[in-house]
Amino acid sequence: MSAFEPSATCPSHDPLGHTVELGRDRPILLDCGVGLSPVTVAYQTYGRLNADRSNAILLCHALTGDHYVADPHPITGKPGWWIDLVGPGNVFDTDRYFLICSNVLGGCMGTTGPKDVDPATGQPWGQTFPVITIGDMVRVQARLLDHLGIGNLFCVVGGSMGGMQVLEWCVSYPERVFAAIPIATAARHSAQNIAFHEVGRQAIIADPDWREGNYLQHGLKPHRGLAVARMAAHITYLSETALHRKFGRNLQDRDAVSYGFGPDFQVESYLRHQGSTFVDRFDANSYLYITRAMDYFDLAAQHGGVLANAFANTRTRFCVVSFSSDWLFPTPESRAVVHALNAVAANVSFVEVQSDKGHDAFLLDEPEFHATLTGFLEGAAEHRGLPRKGGTFR
Amino acid sequence: MMVVANGNLRVDLKLIADMVEPGSRVLDVGCGEGTLLAWLGRHKNVDGRGIELSMSGVSAAVSQGLSVIQGDADTDLKDYPTGAFDTVILSQTLQATYAPRDVLANMLRIGRRAIVSFPNFGHWRVRMGLLLGGRMPVTDTLAYEWYDTPNIHFCTIRDFLMLCRSLGITVEKGIALDRDGGVLPFDGQGGVANLLADQGLFVLSRPQ
Numbered sequence: 001m002s003a004f005e006p007s008a009t010c011p012s013h014d015p016l017g018h019t020v021e022l023g024r025d026r027p028i029l030l031d032c033g034v035g036l037s038p039v040t041v042a043y044q045t046y047g048r049l050n051a052d053r054s055n056a057i058l059l060c061h062a063l064t065g066d067h068y069v070a071d072p073h074p075i076t077g078k079p080g081w082w083i084d085l086v087g088p089g090n091v092f093d094t095d096r097y098f099l100i101c102s103n104v105l106g107g108c109m110g111t112t113g114p115k116d117v118d119p120a121t122g123q124p125w126g127q128t129f130p131v132i133t134i135g136d137m138v139r140v141q142a143r144l145l146d147h148l149g150i151g152n153l154f155c156v157v158g159g160s161m162g163g164m165q166v167l168e169w170c171v172s173y174p175e176r177v178f179a180a181i182p183i184a185t186a187a188r189h190s191a192q193n194i195a196f197h198e199v200g201r202q203a204i205i206a207d208p209d210w211r212e213g214n215y216l217q218h219g220l221k222p223h224r225g226l227a228v229a230r231m232a233a234h235i236t237y238l239s240e241t242a243l244h245r246k247f248g249r250n251l252q253d254r255d256a257v258s259y260g261f262g263p264d265f266q267v268e269s270y271l272r273h274q275g276s277t278f279v280d281r282f283d284a285n286s287y288l289y290i291t292r293a294m295d296y297f298d299l300a301a302q303h304g305g306v307l308a309n310a311f312a313n314t315r316t317r318f319c320v321v322s323f324s325s326d327w328l329f330p331t332p333e334s335r336a337v338v339h340a341l342n343a344v345a346a347n348v349s350f351v352e353v354q355s356d357k358g359h360d361a362f363l364l365d366e367p368e369f370h371a372t373l374t375g376f377l378e379g380a381a382e383h384r385g386l387p388r389k390g391g392t393f394r
Numbered sequence: 395m396m397v398v399a400n401g402n403l404r405v406d407l408k409l410i411a412d413m414v415e416p417g418s419r420v421l422d423v424g425c426g427e428g429t430l431l432a433w434l435g436r437h438k439n440v441d442g443r444g445i446e447l448s449m450s451g452v453s454a455a456v457s458q459g460l461s462v463i464q465g466d467a468d469t470d471l472k473d474y475p476t477g478a479f480d481t482v483i484l485s486q487t488l489q490a491t492y493a494p495r496d497v498l499a500n501m502l503r504i505g506r507r508a509i510v511s512f513p514n515f516g517h518w519r520v521r522m523g524l525l526l527g528g529r530m531p532v533t534d535t536l537a538y539e540w541y542d543t544p545n546i547h548f549c550t551i552r553d554f555l556m557l558c559r560s561l562g563i564t565v566e567k568g569i570a571l572d573r574d575g576g577v578l579p580f581d582g583q584g585g586v587a588n589l590l591a592d593q594g595l596f597v598l599s600r601p602q
Contacts, residue, residue: 319456320463338463342470345478347443349456350463354449371457379459 010049010098010148015071017044019110022143030139034130038119041144042110043067043102046086047094049150055386056150057092058141059101060158060165063233063290064282066109067101075281081363084370089389091373096387097154102144104137104165106290108283111140115216115283125285127213132289134161134297138168142176152176154384155377159183159362160329161290164297167337170318171299171310179317179380181373184326184362186333187307187340188298193328196236197291200229204284213285226284227275234274239325239358243267300340307340314341317383318348319376321369323361349376403433406575406595410483410509413567413597414438418480421445421505423467423497424487428455431462443479445470468492471500479505486593488512488554489545499561502600508563511571511595516550516588534573535592551588558598567597 027035044067070086085091103111114129163185207225247267263269303309322334355361425444434440444462455462482505523531530540568582570591
């Protein structure tokens with residue numbers, strides 16, 4: 001511990017997180033051709049950066065996640081999305097690793113997104129915000145790391161859209177990533193997933209309060225559209241088994257069906273609740289932009305249609321994880337990534353965790369999943385020369 | 395089960411481990427919980443990878459920091475580039491593959507050498523079981539009934555050697571083993587081995 005010198009540019013943990021303005025001198029060039037400047041990034045850190053800056057782990061959040069990984073959400077008050085995994089002696093051991101998570105570009109929890117004011121007009125960006133990609137999100141994260149003085153990451157990890165960012169990191173900045181854990185994700189968004197996203201987007205756009213995306217100027221929010229989008233998406237995060245176990249055909253606060261369209265079934269009531277609580281914390285335009293970014297994601301397409309080419313000469317250690325009942329990002333998607341990595345003789349582990357909890361399993365208590373993460377990190381730490389569990393910083 | 399109490403490797407795995415060059419790249423196909431890979435990493439500084447069918451095996455292996463993927467010899471070998479490994483190991487698994495010929499060919503494409511072990515269906519006890527009992531043999535090394543066996547492509551040592559010859563594979567070494575994996579004192583490639591060996595262990599190299 002004595003060798004540890006805290007970095008002037010690496011703030012320690014604050015429950016409310018941190019923000020930094022990037023790109024004022026050097027705009028961040030987006031895939032769509034627009035140079036964005038400046039970009040505010042909201043982020044959170046846990047643990048401490050070691051003296052040789054070799055213990056940083058970047059956590060990438062999913063579509064509707066944010067950087068409150070292990071802190072209560074400032075709006076909902078709910079515990080962080082990976083609170084069970086972050087902490088001293090935990091999977092992401094804050095005694096040994098320095099964890100960073102930033103709200104993605106286009107998000108609505110502090111990082112520049114469509115609900116923020118366009119400095120050029122003084123009005124919220126709304127639909128004039130440039131269309132962003134997963135590559136753009138990662139570009140902004142890389143700038144954040146530059147700002148924090150972190151050259152190389154020990155590990156980058158994330159599930160779902162976070163997993164897409166992990167893969168993008170390994171392809172765009174291979175020399176900066178020692179180990180990578182893409183979870184419940186894919187190297188390209190499938191037609192079915194684009195279709196589900198389109199249903200959500202059309203629900204938002206069909207809401208009269210959306211006002212061509214200018215709802216903030218009208219003091220409105222397209223609550224109904226966004227809630228429907230969330231309801232539809234939420235179904236895709238669960239499994240048939242999990243839904244049935246939780247709700248079956250049970251009725252909500254009644255003994256018989258009502259012969260009407262109120263929430264007769266518990267599952268309906270649950271979905272309505274999911275929809276209505278979501279609109280309190282999420283911006284409708286952010287939802288449009290971020291789902292679009294996922295739709296555009298196709299790593300192979302950027303590399304001559306051959307996914308293996310994307311990973312050529314990679315030296316990163318990979319641990320690919322899927323869940324058996326995930327039908328949004330089913331195991332074959334992960335297997336395609338594994339096959340591409342095998343084709344370039346990459347160092348890869350792959351585990352399909354048996355779970356009936358669907359896509360959301362990566363956010364839930366899955367002991368086998370957590371054991372896999374711990375074991376992989378332990379092996380990677382050993383190869384990186386980081387201290388073992390219970391050890392101190394070098 | 396895979397490791398004896400003093401932390402040493404099972405006898406047949408130790409034999410295989412001794413044939414692996416220090417610091418080499420090794421793929422263990424059907425690696426189970428990764429016992430051999432872990433030993434090779436620790437004692438021979440081997441850059442090891444594994445493929446394992448069973449979820450519990452993969453999970454146990456990855457949880458101890460090994461690079462193991464969930465997959466099988468029939469479907470996953472074809473992805474690896476030619477010459478990716480120095481040695482590819484297939485221990486007690488060949489007889490459970492759908493296409494042993496393709497598996498063997500792929501092993502020697504992606505690896506410079508292959509080490510293969512399998513139960514010998516030519517063993518006298520197997521022959522006697524079929525000849526006198528008139529039933530599919532169930533022995534210590536072949537412990538399944540015909541209807542629930544994962545072993546779908548049995549071969550004798552002689553069968554195996556003929557397949558190697560037809561694929562142009564060089565057999566560098568053949569070792570005859572007893573049921574416990576102990577080395578028997580005769581040539582692993584001869585007719586005696588085909589009659590008396592419970593298992594065969596072979597070191598193969600790529601066709602020139």
